[in-house]
Amino acid sequence: AHVSTTDMFPNKATRLYFAVAVVLPLAVSALQPQCEVCHLRNAHTLDVSSSVDFTAESACRRYADASCCSVETANNINKGGEALYGERYSWNRCGPVSAACNQWFIEESCLYECDVNAGKFRNHDNCTQDPATSAWKMVGMPMKASQCDDWYAACKDDSFCAGDSRTFFDAPEVCDPATQCRTFGTIYATAKEFCEELWDQAFVYTEDEENAYSFVFPEGHANPNDVVMPDQAFPPQCPLHDPNLGDCPDAFDRTLEAEIDQLQHVVFGGLGTDPDCAVCHLRYHHKDVASPTTFEANSACRQYADNACCTSATALNVHN
Secondary structure (H helix, E strand, O other), rough: OOOOOOOOOOOOOHHHHHHHHHHHHHHHHOOOOOOOOOOOOOOEEEEEOOOEEEEEEOHHHHOOOOOEEEEEHHHHHOOOHHHHHOOOHHOOOOOOOOOOHHHHHHHHHHHHHHHHHHHHHHHOOOOHHHHEEEEEEOOOOEEEEHHHHHHHHHHHHOOEEEOOOOHHHHHOOOOOOOHHEEEEEHHHHOOOHHHHHHHOEEEEEOHHHHHHHHHOOOOOOOOHHHHHHOOOOOOOOOOOEEEEEOOOOOOHHHHHHHHHHOOOOOOOOOOOOOOOEEEEEOOOOOOEEEOOOOOOOOOHHHHOOOOOOOOOHHHHHHHH
């Protein structure tokens, strides 16, 4: 069944587990320059991802720190698809879908419109104004199987107006509810079919979830998609786009990783001789290099005073 983002992390232990799961790959991804160019382009995507001050009503607030969509686009996503894509591409043509199903369609729209990482999977390297090779098309983005399962479960009893190929893109211009509205569960036998065929292979149902992207993640957390498949290159800039934006890094920058590994250890009170052990490899509120730290009397972490990766302020906040 669909799980709302507010219910995904019901207790502190679970929230801490999620934070650690995100922070660990972030220690690696910090070495990779993040691409800010929006490689998927349509009438409402931005050229460059940036922080966006979404309104309380905006659908895509979790992308506020780095978004390829504007406030106007995010607000329009709440309107069932027709405000952005036209009535033909609304998921409510056979009547309003259930609230849970509707929310998953909103999350998919936010991923496509707002997440810079979706641009890695633009279909055409040499995109043009020609609809056949346009920059809005994407293909092959690995998505978490569990989220596809939840989306399908939320929608399978709702009705949809599908064309012969069962994709959104051949939806009939005029939908006859009596003959063309069928439940998602009738159109697609499995969650895999649903996730892959509805958007014409834009997404791939992926059971290896460490190497798969998320449609949804908790608001206020770092975007987990930023650390998935770091070796997956962004495509080159389309000729029709602003050449001054430049290209993104092709892959993970191993040079920076090697430089960090070669940092010499600063000896504190005779502690270890490993040349690596002064570097703080976990990065969140951490320092770059461990050092002696003067903690307050009521700090939680005073036992690490001789060689700490946390600041005094961080240690005080642990209490909170």
